Amino acid sequence: MVRFMVFCLLALVWSTTEISGLRRGDFSKVVKFPVSSSSQFPRAVISKSLPPMDEFTLCSWLKLTSSEEREFVFFSYAVGNGGDSDEIMASVNRTTSTTELKIKIANQLARLSCATFTVGNFHKVCITWTSVKGRVQFYVDEDMCSAQVNGVAVGTQVRNGGTIVLGQDQDTVGGGFSSDQSYVGDLTQLNLFDELLDQDQIRRASTCLSKTFKYSPCCYQEDEISGNIISW
C-alpha cells in the first residue's frame, strides 16, 4: 500500500508538454502547476479531440495551493479561430469572501460559490451540463453545491475538433494565455464523460470509495467509473 501511495504521489512538472493517451494507471498521476509569472507557463496540452457534445460531466481532483484572490483556470477547451472562443472553460475564482466555481460553455457563464471547496486540500470537483434548459450543476467531493444554474448554452452543442489545455485559459486555440488566470496547485484524475452523470454516478466517478483514502486522489476501486472521453 505504501509503495502504491508513493507511486501515486510522484509528480511531474509540465511546461508545454503534450500529454497523449492519458489512461488510468499512467505514471503521470498528478500534474503540479507551480507559481509562475509567465503567461506561457505552466500549462499542459492534452492531444485528444472531443466529439460534439450536448451534455457532459467533467470531474477532476484539484488542490489549489495559492490563496491569491483571482481566477484559477484548470481546464480549457477552445475551438475555432480566435476571439475569446471558450468552448469550455472551468475555473476556481477566489475573493476575500468567497470561493466560487465557474464554468463557461460556448462563452456562457455559470458560477456558484461553494463553501466546501477550500485552498490547500484535495477536492474532487465535478461539473455537469446539459443543453436541455442549459442546466449546470457543481459538485464538491460528494455533494452538490446548493442550487443548480439554468440557461447556460441552451440548445447548443460543444463543438468538436478543439484543443484542451490544463492549467491555463485559452483566448485563442492553443494560445492567448495570461498568468493571472493560471492554475496554481495540483491536478489529477481528470475525467470527461459525454453524458450527464447523476448524483450516484458522480459519487463513483473517480471518487475514492475506500474509507481510508477517501480524500486522497489515489484510490481506484472496482466500482469506480472513469470518463469515456477523457479517462485518467
Ligand SMILES: *[C@@H]1O[C@H](CO)[C@@H](O)[C@H](O)[C@H]1NC(C)=O
Ligand atoms: C470572481 O468573483 C467575484 C465575486 O463574485 C466577482 O466579482 C469577479 O468578477 C469574479 N472574477 C472572475 C474572473 O470571474
Ligand SMILES: [Ca+2]
Ligand atoms: Ca483569458
